Amino acid sequence: MAERRMLLRLRSGTEELASEVWDEHGLRKCLNLTALNKHGRVYDDAHFSCLSWSRCENKLLYIAEKKNESPNTSSGNVKDRSVYQEDWGEALSHRSVPVLCCVDLRSGCLSVPSGVPADVSPGQAVWSLDGESIFFVGWYHEPFRLGLKFCTNRRSALLRIDLEGNCERLSEENVSVLSPRLSPDGSALVFLQGKVFGPHAQCLKLQMLDLKSKSISTLIDVVHRAQDGGDTGGFSGVYESLPSSCWSEDSQRVVFSSAHKNWKDIFVVDRRTRSVSCVSNAQRVFGSWRLLTVHRDLMVVCCSSPNTPPTLRVGLLPPSGQNVSWKTLQSPLSTFDFSWTVMDVRPSPEEDNAKYTSLDFGAILVKPSSFTTKLPLVVFIHGGPHSQFPAEWNITTAGLVQLGLAVLMVNYRGSTGFGQDSILSLIGQIGQQDVQDVQRAVQCALQSDTSLDPERMAVCGGSHGGFLSCHLIGQFPDMYRACAVRNPVVNAATLLGTSDIIDWRYSSVGLDFSYEKIPTAEALAAMLERSPITHAPKMRSALLLMLGGRDRRVSPHQGLELYRALKSRGRTVRLLWFPEDGHSLSRVDSQTDCFVNTVLWLQEHL
Template identity: 35%
Template sequence: MDLKKRTIFLECCRVSEVAREGEEYLFRQDWGEQLVGKHRPVVVMCDTKLETLSVLEGIPDHYSPGQVVWTPDGNGVVGVAWLHEPRRLGLIYCTNRVGYIFHLTLGGVFTLLSGDDQAVRSPKFNPDGEYLVWLERPAGGGHHAAHRLMAYKWPPSPQIKPDTIIDVVRQQEQTTGGTPFYGLYNLNLPRRCWAKDSRRILFSTPQLYSVKSYVVNIENGNVTELETPKGGQFVMDVCEDFVVCARSSLNSPASLVVGQLLATGEEENMRWFPVTTWQPMQALESLTSSFMTLDRNEEQNNSHCRCYNAIYFGPSSSQEQEIPLIVWPHGGPHSVFTDDFKMEAAFFGLLGFGMLMVNYRGSIGAGQDCVEYLFGRIGDSDVKDVHHATTTALKEFSFLDPKRVVLFGGSHGGFLVTHLSGQYPSFYQAVVARNPVIDVSAMFSILAQKTAVECGVEYNIKEEPSSEGFEKMKKCSPISHVSEVVAPTLLLIGKKDLRVPSSQGIHYYHLLRANDITTRLLLYEDNHPLGQTAVEVDNLINSVLWFYQHMN
């Protein structure tokens, strides 16, 4: 590239940061947590022959485009258009935002291909260009939920409507091999996910407490489960019927395997070959994993949503009451713990802690009815599920020490551990909460739709909830039990968190101190996941030190 062309290319890339006179302080909405400063995305075409960049015209101003792919003929693009008026509600962790699959020709003709009031993502063309598939769910509701797999016959036409290949699974269905299938919860499809025959698609999705891989025939909707050993399996890439997967478990870091996809109907018999291996680490491999199915049989009115699950991971012993226990509910709330490698879990386990990772009702991977069960019940059923799982584990595993039970959780997990320390004050010896939700009513202005749905309050984007609605939010919050807390509490807070603002944890810190509770707050220059390397290492070490200091 000569100097003149390179200068033109760079000028095309450069975005002016200089505001127009009089608009230097104009507020511009962005897409929030981990998308700060992202206001209005555009689709840019790079011509590698002419070495130029050009913005594709034709997308209406009230849409934000993303996840764009070329059409098979190269004369247009397909992508997701998120509706951003009247408010950008954030995309990180949220699959429930209103959006459309769109088609845009290079000539600027814009067409919507999917229906109204849906949330869509991950459009992919099959190799022969006859079908476009994507993931879809009803817009609104919980921040994550079960999806449909949709297929659209290409090229587009006003007479063509998308077909549903896999529908939202309410409870469970069966695969071709007779194994249970609880629906689609994967955030995206692999970048390359198609078999060479252009009729089968491969992906992975959480199912109860593991991640399983599947082949789906888009012509008949058959779902075939691929062999998964202990742990989880993630489809990473598919090319010419060679499938690369990552496999891991709680006590085995991820390794790559490769296999060749067999003919339709024979996929279950695929043979896998290792690509990478880890040098065995005896201390890690000695840790045990136990999978618990729990039943709240006292709730006869919700017979199909009485069950949930948990994973015990950590040391075992022939000695009774020897192992301290970390009770660890996941965040979300519509997320899940699965049997795949987690650095934090390995860290705690190698230091001698057992962990109980609880997938309370409301978790994904167990049917959409389970997800929706939590609506209107946060601060109640999820808290009781976690405590019930804890008491059950203490009975089932006699090597756990009931006098050394501590709490660890972030986001909604932080919401739960601060609830547990207030509702069961004499049971848990110490608490570590990372960016916890403390007062749901104070979160409404930030996560309006989410807080309303989870608390069972009617949501209207045009107005505030009633005073009764705010009172309900306050009552289901940990702050309503703060005067009962006795356990020493460590708060790990991100100053740049836009999902759960730091004011939540800081307010709780002051209330605990006013109640003479031993407490400490670490404030990091980081956002919601506290994922910067130095921050992650610091908060894990401080968490363990806090547990050591305050366990009996």
């Protein structure tokens, strides 16, 4: 049967949702899903959503919000509209009760399979090979929900349900699960597994479920220290979701992309030997390789570098041990006259972590290739804190460099891509180890590159990057002239009761979390001690604050707290308020406004 393509859309000006089935001859069928009245809004996020064809292409699987039942006034059982209904936090405020939805394209029938446990929210569903059962991830939402976006440490399970409503758990208890992917021959299913609580992003295991024996084995274990060289190209573990299609055609290998130190590469693991190899270009023509999909051994990847916008490339997965012949499908519109350098940085002996010794970290310095005077330096710090700046195209960095600034992107200890030990080393050390690392990277850059002007430096970042930026201008008040931050963590103690990830507020200062935890004076004191608000009296840099009014992760009142502390001391501070935006300030108008105002702020104060 010819492959089809399905499109789900909201018709302009209505709430009608339609599914369209296309093949090579054009539109074959259109179903009005709203008229079937089985569910609410269809999910399109990266956490729950899926769009999975059965192998026979007669059934389609997706995730939607459970139907909102109307009040039943005739029976007297009236639903109270004012009862609080939990959701899944930042950027998922419309995700409360997801349900599995199955469309039979032959009959036009839409069903919501029963049997999903009442204490889980289903998502990331895929069909079995025979189309008689469904594999999915279930996130446990009792006793209450914690924010899910950017968090791979939420208790969840790999589940299977048949069309009769019989459901079974396939993964072990008390773990985090994501990205189930069925092999083309239907013999095995791989998925990622992590620990619950602790760091909200982590190095993950790649697990394989043998569907005949129902046994689970580990294809790739947690990597504690980043590796250098060899056939793996320096493998450092798995840190991100698997693409929807990641298997080789013979069902023997799994392809994925993952961070390695300051880079991102594409790796292959063989299910028979458990060996991992790197298939990215070894010449480092590009700093970042991201796998989009694999179709009949054809790998489609997105490549970029700090001076080269994303380009589309393809390559056939070769036999083990052979190189890939990569072909460029879509060259970038242009490359930019930037130079970029990857820096390996090691803490000084007094800054070494006693529990996790001899860890290094990194940074990426991007600057104009030609200049006539010394360059102002902008220190750019990523949030998370467990995320990464790979050597890839970054529109903010590119814009600043194009305007004549040098940009240093720092991957302090705790960043992904450096092994699980690096991630764990930051627990209980925020506001100290990460601040020292950024400052160490800045000093290394100034020592190694005399084109940088130490008298004209600024710092910027968002979320935890904003937290570190504020720490730097407080702990090193004579070093930075200007600072621009988005939704910064300013006071971890006051943030505790307002954030959708209260578990991280405990873990970040080295305290265990449990759902019934009640704040103690000691815990609040530890959070306050690590917060940049304590350094506010010393801050003299010109500060630009950009806050999202609907931020569920870091309340905008955090930024307001620092704004008032600085205003009362006569400091130079400006606040931009985006009432309709959230933590990432991701709306196009917000991004534009933030960038333009940041550039103007830096030009004025540098």
